[in-house]
Each structure stands twice: as C-alpha cells, then as structure tokens.
Amino acid sequence: MSDQSEPLLMDVGNTYVHWALGERFGQFLSRHMPLELPVELNEILENIKDVVLVSVRRANVQEELLTLAPTAQWHIAHTFPRSILSSDYDTERLGSDRWVGMLGAVALGLTETGSAVCLIDAGTAVTIDMLRGRHHIGGWIMPGYRVWFDSLLKETDMGLDRPDSPARALGASTNHAVANAWVSAVCAMVALRKAEMPGLSVVVTGGDASRLAPWIPDALYIPDLIFQGLGFWNQHCKAIV
Numbered sequence: 001m002s003d004q005s006e007p008l009l010m011d012v013g014n015t016y017v018h019w020a021l022g023e024r025f026g027q028f029l030s031r032h033m034p035l036e037l038p039v040e041l042n043e044i045l046e047n048i049k050d051v052v053l054v055s056v057r058r059a060n061v062q063e064e065l066l067t068l069a070p071t072a073q074w075h076i077a078h079t080f081p082r083s084i085l086s087s088d089y090d091t092e093r094l095g096s097d098r099w100v101g102m103l104g105a106v107a108l109g110l111t112e113t114g115s116a117v118c119l120i121d122a123g124t125a126v127t128i129d130m131l132r133g134r135h136h137i138g139g140w141i142m143p144g145y146r147v148w149f150d151s152l153l154k155e156t157d158m159g160l161d162r163p164d165s166p167a168r169a170l171g172a173s174t175n176h177a178v179a180n181a182w183v184s185a186v187c188a189m190v191a192l193r194k195a196e197m198p199g200l201s202v203v204v205t206g207g208d209a210s211r212l213a214p215w216i217p218d219a220l221y222i223p224d225l226i227f228q229g230l231g232f233w234n235q236h237c238k239a240i241v
C-alpha cells in the first residue's frame with residue numbers, strides 16, 4: 001500500500017520511464033508498446049491519488065500511462081511560469097524534461113549562489129543547459145552515450161562494443177576511441193563555457209551521468225535532479241498559468 005498523501009513522480013524519457021515515490025524508485029523501458037510495468041509500480045498505481053508526470057515521448061505513451069490509473073489525478077508538467085524560470089531559448093520547443101531539470105536546480109538553491117550553472121543531463125540525448133540565476137541563456141543537444149555508438153554502428157562497418165567506463169584519455173582501441181571521444185566532447189564543451197564564465201557550477205544527471213561526472217572537475221552528481229524538479233513544479237508552478 002502506498003502513502004497516498006505524496007504524489008507518484010514519473011519522467012517519461014526516450015529510453016526509460018523513471019519513477020519515484022518517497023524512498024521507492026525504479027525504471028522501465030518507454031519504447032516497447034504496450035508498456036511493461038514492473039509489478040511494484042502496478043501495485044502503486046492501484047492506490048495512488050496523484051501522479052506528476054513529465055514526458056518527451058509522443059502523446060500515445062502518455063495516453064497509455066493514463067489508462068493504468070484512471071482514477072488518479074494526473075498532473076502533466078508542460079507549462080512553466082516565466083516568473084519562476086525564464087529562457088532565451090525557443091520556449092515553444094524547449095523539452096519539458098529540460099525545463100524540469102532546471103527547476104530541480106532552482107529547488108536545490110543552485111541558482112541562488114551568484115554563480116552561473118551548467119546543467120548536463122546525459123540520457124538518450126545529452127543536453128547541456130546554462131543558467132544565470134533563474135534565467136536559461138541557452139544550451140546544446142548532442143547524442144547520448146548509446147546513440148553515439150549506435151550512429152557509427154549504423155553508418156560504418158566498424159564492429160563496436162560500448163565500454164562500461166569511458167575516459168577522457170586518447171583511445172588506444174576502436175571502442176575506447178569512440179567512447180573517450182564522447183567523454184572528451186562533453187568535457188570540452190564544459191571547458192568552453194568555464195573559460196567564458198569563471199566560477200561556473202556544473203551539475204550532472206541522467207542515466208549516463210556516472211560515466212561523465214568523474215571527468216568533469218568539481219561536477220556535482222545529482223541523480224534525482226528531475227524528481228527534485230517535478231516536486232518543485234507540483235508545489236510551485238502547476239497552479240500558475
């Protein structure tokens with residue numbers, strides 16, 4: 001039985017759906033339809049009153065999720081008050097997961113320190129977003145670790161296996177040449193921003209964050225940043241249109 005007073009938080013990404021309820025959390029694949037939910041989550045959905053969801057997938061994934069708990073109140077994070085977080089980006093297109101990740105930085109007070117913040121979310125895609133206080137000044141999108149390999153596998157005749165532990169050094173094998181190029185690309189992008197913004201704080205999150213964080217000096221590794229952001233959106237943004 002779940003504690004019905006707190007909402008179930010869900011982040012529907014391009015590869016995984018991540019969920020959290022208090023101390024409980026998990027993930028399942030978002031790309032296989034119909035969705036195959038873990039038993040624990042199905043049990044939670046039978047009793048839950050509120051679900052707070054952010055999604056970057058097509059509407060049909062969201063619709064299928066909604067049918068799994070028809071009596072629950074679903075709160076979908078897709079509007080973001082500019083009074084709380086503004087952006088120079090094309091806000092019609094800025095991914096909801098990026099907005100919510102940045103709200104996670106706001107929730108943790110990282111935007112109030114006087115230093116600019118560089119937020120790296122290493123998932124299916126890697127997004128790198130820059131914040132000055134509660135203002136998003138822009139960002140970058142590049143392939144995530146798996147997609148980086150998959151694109152070369154598809155377009156070349158190289159045989160490739162993804163190493164578990166990529167590094168920033170030069171590669172001495174095909175696999176490490178590709179893997180280390182990915183780490184080095186992200187590190188170089190961060191170094192570019194740091195050169196322009198001394199004192200920049202760097203935050204790393206997402207499924208591949210643990211592969212990157214050791215190579216970025218002074219990076220803060222915050223695995224649950226998206227859930228911090230979803231909780232903040234639910235409390236402070238949902239009611240503001």
Ligand SMILES: Nc1ncnc2c1ncn2[C@@H]1O[C@H](COP(=O)(O)OP(=O)(O)OP(=O)(O)O)[C@@H](O)[C@H]1O
Pocket residue numbers: 012013014015016017056097122123124125126144145146147206207208
């Ligand atoms: N258990 C796992 N099995 C396979 N890959 C994993 C696993 N855990 C983490 N990863 C890595 O994490 C990446 C996906 O990250 P994450 O779960 O943050 O993506 P996502 O939220 O689905 O993507 P996005 O937020 O970009 O839409 C995969 O590409 C893979 O490299």
Ligand SMILES: CC(C)(CO)[C@@H](O)C(=O)NCCC(=O)O
Pocket residue numbers: 014056093094095096097098123125127141
């Ligand atoms: C970039 C991704 C795929 C990262 O999950 C997502 O945020 C997205 O689909 N964004 C829309 C495009 C944009 O943010 O400019």
